[in-house]
Amino acid sequence: MLLLRAARAATAASAVAAGARRKPGLLPIAIAGLSSSSGAPSGGRRKKGQRRGEAKPQPQPLPGHAEPPSKKKTNARPAKDRKVRPLEEALRPPSQEIEMRKQQPEKPKRVVRWRCATGCGACCKLDKGPEFPTPDEIFADHPDQLQLYKGMIGPDGWCTNYDKSNRTCNIYQDRPFFCRVEPKVFDEFFGVPRNRFDREACSACVDNIKMVYGEDSAELVNFKHVIKEESKKQEASMSQIKLLDT
Incomplete structure (x- = not known):
């Protein structure tokens, strides 16, 4: 009891x-x-043999009864909810992991292929104005080409061999070397390497069309459409070559 x-x-x-x-x-x-009314220490009635002021012994669990579980809350998640990181990821330095997150996969460059648009003729406007390089600057190392170029400029600034009614060249098959939009010409007169020819040629045509016909002209819209279709053909051809190589 x-x-x-x-x-x-x-x-x-x-x-x-x-x-x-x-x-x-x-x-x-x-x-x-x-506490009791007789001034006994807190914790209940003093047991027999216990002196005044003596600490009360801690209660021991009854035989056959387990110690009550602790009520302390823990923030640890169950093992099944923990995300196990791979060993190589766990051993990776933090700086390297941050650097890898910053790196974005490089997008392949869009293929651009130049082609002349029929019915344009903007390049036949030889007197291009102060926004473009002068003939003396372009043909500084080619005096014979310079004299030929100046001799082709008409009173209105257009080439004397250009037919304005149908926008065609009267000497197209025998046109001068500098009138040919080719990689060799761009390299010799403008220092443009072969791998940059298509982009530079397209850029030069866009500048000429804007100067002659305006930025919102039908000629500019038509040229961009031609370039887009020609570039798609080039991409399809390159994809077919890659499939054959594999």
Whole structure:
């Protein structure tokens, strides 16, 4: 009976103390309720053989009863919810991981293929104005080509061999070397390498068309459409070659 009463008293004391921990504002009231009127130490009646002021022994669990589980909360997630990182990722330096995140896959360059648009003739306007290089600058190392170029400029600034009614060249098959839009010409007169020819030729045509016909002209829209279709054909041809090589 003494053991049973001691166990009940210990259980009651632990429950009150637990409630006091959960509600800090009730802690003094809980302790006062456990103290006796005779001035005995807090924690209940003094046992036989216990001296005044002596600390009360901690209650021990009854035989065959497991110790009550701890009520402390833990923030640890269950093992099944934890994400297991690969070994090489775990050993990777943080700086390297950040650098790899910054790296973006390079987009393949769009294929551009130049082709002359029928019915344009903007390049036949030889007197192009101050926004373009002068003939003396272009043909500085080719004096014979310079004299030929100047001799082809008409009073209105257009080439004397250009037919304005149908926008064609009267000497197209025998036109001078500098009138040919070819990689060799761009390399010799403008220093443009072969791998940049198509893009530079397209850019030169766009500048000429804007100067002659305007930025919103039908000639510019037609030229861009021609270049787009020609570039698609080039991409398809390159894809077919890659398939054959594999």
